[in-house]
Amino acid sequence: MIIADPRPARIRSELSKRNTIVVLGAKGGVGKTTIAVMLGVALKIMEKKVLLVDLDITDPNMHVAVGVDPERVMPGEKKGIEPININGVGFISISPYAKGRPLPLRGEDSINALRELLAATDYTGYDTVIIDTPPGAGDVTLDILNLLPNPKLVAVSTPSKFSIDSLRRFLMLLRDTNRRPKAVVYNMVRNERIKPGINEYIVHYDEELENAIGDLCRIAWTRAFEEIKPLASQLI
Ligand SMILES: Nc1ncnc2c1ncn2[C@@H]1O[C@H](COP(=O)(O)OP(=O)(O)OP(=O)(O)O)[C@@H](O)[C@H]1O
Ligand SMILES: [Mg+2]
Structure with a gap:
């Protein structure tokens, strides 16, 4: 007997009620995670209740940008996984469950992990969900796009000829x-x-941003943050 996966329906039902933004890009290392976090901080300052979700399932590292040590912090669980609160911004990632160890998930397994995380999260109190994705259009990113009801997509690239191509x-x-x-x-x-x-x-390239990584308050004082604010206001 084939039992239908109940998770997509739950994910769609929760996220269709919220402003969902997906940050993606063709290449690695172009700043997707950094831009996702800066957008989150900017929208929080604009009084939105922001939840940051790291869906870079096999190489999650948003915890570095938000300053969470995944070996020490574990999300609570009552009506689902409770997002970790960092200066008023919620944060969900697979990294606390991996405890700093590599996650060699492939195909079906990585899709299962991302669906589990999205379906089990308690979204109560959040009106804005910002999702960070792995580079390229692999299984995980395609599944996210198929799962979500009409999210706002933000594509990130560097100005290099390779990246633009x-x-x-x-x-x-x-x-x-x-x-x-x-x-x-x-x-x-x-x-x-x-x-x-x-x-x-x-x-622009901002040396101060690299120093601010891990501290949301410091990130909000960088030039790069000033430059992302106009985009954040378009995403409300
Ligand atoms: N505007 C910027 N100025 C200076 N450094 C930046 C800027 N944007 C991002 N960085 C730095 O570039 C590096 C890569 O950024 P980030 O991890 O956000 O990229 P990514 O696209 O998410 O990478 P991956 O594909 O591996 O997930 C980080 O060290 C980050 O601090
Ligand atoms: Mg990233």
Whole structure:
């Protein structure tokens, strides 16, 4: 007997009631996690009840950006997994369960892990959910896109020619599935002359940001944060 997976329906029902933002990108290391966290802090300052979700299942590291030690902190569980509260921002990740160990999950297993995390989370009190994804359009990212009812997509790239080339294909792939990002962020821009088009944003390389990683209050004082604020207000 085949039993239908009850998790997608629960995930859709919880997330369709909330402003759901998915941060994604073709390449690794372009700043997806950093941008997701900065958007979370900006929206929190705009009085939104923000939940940050790390769905980079095999290599989660949003805990570094928000300053949580996954070997010491464990989310509580009452009516589901209770998000960890960091300066008023909720945080959910698989990392506390992995306790710093690698997670060699593949295909079906990684999809199971992400569905479990999304379905078991207690979203009470949150109106905005920001999801960080792994690089590229692999199983996890595609499953997230299929699971979520019309999320706002934010695509991140650096201004490098390689990254922009990959971004172009990534956006084509999204378009093939009738999805259009709400915004594209060119991150870590140094001297490149990039003229942002409609729905495009520029965040410069900011040395101070690297020092601020792990401290949400410090992140909010960086130049990069100032540059992401206009996008945050478009995502409300
Ligand atoms: N605007 C910026 N200025 C300076 N450093 C930045 C900026 N944005 C991100 N970084 C740094 O770049 C590195 C990679 O960022 P991040 O981990 O957010 O990328 P990612 O796309 O999420 O990577 P992965 O694909 O591995 O998940 C981090 O050390 C981060 O602090
Ligand atoms: Mg990341």
